[in-house]
Amino acid sequence: MDFSSKLLENAVNEMSRLPGIGKRTALRLILHLLKQPKDNTKYLSEALLHLRNEVNTCEQCHNISDTLICDICSSSKRNREIICVVEDIRDVMAIESTSQFNGKYHVLGGKISPIEGIGPQNLQIESLVNKVGSGEVKELIFALSSTMEGDTTNFYIFKQIEKFKITTSTIARGISVGDELEYADEITLGRSIVNRIPFEQSIKG
C-alpha cells in the first residue's frame, strides 16, 4: 500500500499489528476516526494508555482488577473453598454472567502452548498449587477450553495438585441447550452420552 502521508501510514501500521486487523481494515478504522471529532481519538488513545500503564491484577485470583484484591476475592459471600480455574478474564465474565457459580476464580493468564512458547512458568500455576497446598481449597473446577493446549494445562495442574487429595472436576461437555442432535459433532455427542446424568437431576434446571 502506497500512502500519501507518513502520519497515516504510521497509524495504519500500528493499528494493523492488532490480531485480525489487516491494513485495509486499519485504514477504514482510521479514516473513521479522522471524520469524527478530535476528542474521540484523544479518548481512545488515553483509555488505552491508562489501561496499559496502570493495569493491575488481583493478588489472589490474578484477574484484571483496579484494586489490589478484586471484588470477587474480597467478597465474603463467595465460597473460598471452590476454585474455578480459567484462562483469562473473558472466561470469568462468561461464567459470572450465568450466575451459577458462587466460588472463586484462579486466572492462569493463558494455556501451556509449546508452539507459542508458553510454558508453565509463564502462567499463574505455581500460585495455584500454593493456594491448594495451603489447605483451604476443597474443590478445583477446570474450566479451560477443551483443546490440546487446554487439556495439557489441565493435566499438568492435576499432576501438581494430585498429592493434596482435593476434589477436582471439569465443566460438563455436551450438546448445547436448544441444539439439534443431528448437527452435533461426534466427539461432543459421544461425551454427552458417556457422561449422561440422572434424569431427575436434569429437570431441576
Add this chain to the structure above:
Amino acid sequence: MDFSSKLLENAVNEMSRLPGIGKRTALRLILHLLKQPKDNTKYLSEALLHLRNEVNTCEQCHNISDTLICDICSSSKRNREIICVVEDIRDVMAIESTSQFNGKYHVLGGKISPIEGIGPQNLQIESLVNKVGSGEVKELIFALSSTMEGDTTNFYIFKQIEKFKITTSTIARGISVGDELEYADEITLGRSIVNRIPFEQSIKG
C-alpha cells in the same frame, strides 16, 4: 458485559465505538495489547494522536497529505487537464496502484447522503466547480462507487459544471476480469453489454 476493572471497561467502550468493532472484539484486541510490551500500546496511541492532530489535506486535491500540496498535485509529470473525482484516499490508492491514470485527483471527502446528513456543502464540491471554472480542466472522470449516493453526487456535480462544456466520463462498469458470466449480477452484466467496446480496443490491454 460486567467488567472487573473500570480502566478496562473504559478502554473497551472507546475501542468499540469504531465501526464494525463490537464489545467482544474490542475486549479481544485490548487483551492482546495487555499481553504485548507497553511500548506497543504507546506507539499505537501516539500514532493515532499525531495523525488526528496534525493531519493535513492537500490544498489542491484535498487528499490526506503531510505537505501543503501533495506529491501527485506537485508532480510536473501528471496531466493537470484530467481530473478524477473520488470519494476518499482509499480510491486514490486503488487507482494509483493500477498505474493506468496519469491525471490528477479531486477528493470529495464523501458522498451526498441525506440519511447521514451529508449535503454538498460538507464535501469538496465548490472547490471542484471553481477548479473546472478556471478553465484549465479538459476532462472530469467520475469514479465514485455506483450506489444511490454515488450516482446522486455524480449528478449534482455534473449539473454544476455542465455550463463549462468540458468532457465528462465515468469509469467503466462491467464484469471483472477473470470472472465467470454466469455468476455476475444482472445489472452489471446488462451494463457491460450496453457499454460494449470495439474488440480491437479490448486486446490492446
